Amino acid sequence: MTLSIQDTAFARLEAEGRLFNSVLKAPTHKAGRFGFRGDLALKFQAKLADEARPPEIACEQVIAAANAGEPQIGFLCGFLLSFESLKLVAEVLGEALSPQGKYFLFCDNIDLSKRYQVEYGGATFYVLPIDEATVYNEMLELLYLEKTELKRLDTAGKTDAVTERALAFKDSFPKISFEEGLALMGPVRNPYENRPV
Template sequence: MTTIQETAFARLESEGRLLNSVLKAATHKPGRFGFRGDIALKFQAKLADEARPPEISSDQVIAVAQAGEGTLPFLTGFLLSFEYLKLLAEVLGDTLSPTGKYFLFVDNIDISKKYQCEYGGATFYILPIDESTVYNELLQLLYIDKGDLKKLDTAGKTDAVADKALQFNDSFPKISYEEGLALMGPVRNLYENRPV
């Protein structure tokens, strides 16, 4: 059974960055470990020993790692702002691979646009999120029928999505991080208009 310590998730786990997981376990593929949850990108200052939620995180993350390999072959997640790509790339650091498939659904980019952005030695697909979840958006992007996954457990769904994502070869207009910053819209307050 593959453990997290054998994979590229080991450092992120030891830094306490893998949060709110619905999956943090070996999947059904030999040697593969899956994670579904949030990755803390910037922690709040701690007072005494209280546990505070991260100041900035990438939410709804789905990622896999292979035992004995130092990089993540596949990761997808939600970013509230395109600007946080820099933080994400810094946090992931040497777990990023030039051949990895990384899909980021970003809240403040034009809903009709899709980009590719190279950063930190990796290429990220920058995609709009259309009032849906990362999981649903990714199924649509990869042409996966939700019905085909119905009978699978969380690990099985993660395998199916990762396998399809690793074959993804579409290309979108390439932008630099600086161009992305210039193009991005205002950052939405997620807690606006919510009943207290």
């Protein structure tokens, strides 16, 4: 029997049209595991007629994995333009979050020298700065995974490698509340600034 997204905690997100720009939305090589790599829509723009508009706010460069038959997503990481969007991530994922899950959010507007743990919506989020790199590269560095060792793997294989190591992640960072994080965060950068029109 082939594993379908409908058998996993991704099913509702897929039905709501929140999983987009995917480079992986398929079973991985580990039996019973379904992987997703792409973007997660957090807030949709108002739709006019049937035009497809990009979401107003998204969690980008997401790498996530869920097991068949389990109501929750065990691992997820992604990029947020603003720390404030952590609240949206928790609200959108809702019951798909697990107190035992490993969730990593790389935020563009937190101090580059800081890392935090924030409890929100019944789950713990590891909040980290993004240092000019991609979420994938940041995760490899955080989890001590060698890029060269993963080079030969396909996207599903790389997702498995990151997931396995992330699920075993035991480090802890200073704990702050969501409100404290809001007070600490910097201004939100406009990603479209200085781009040729």
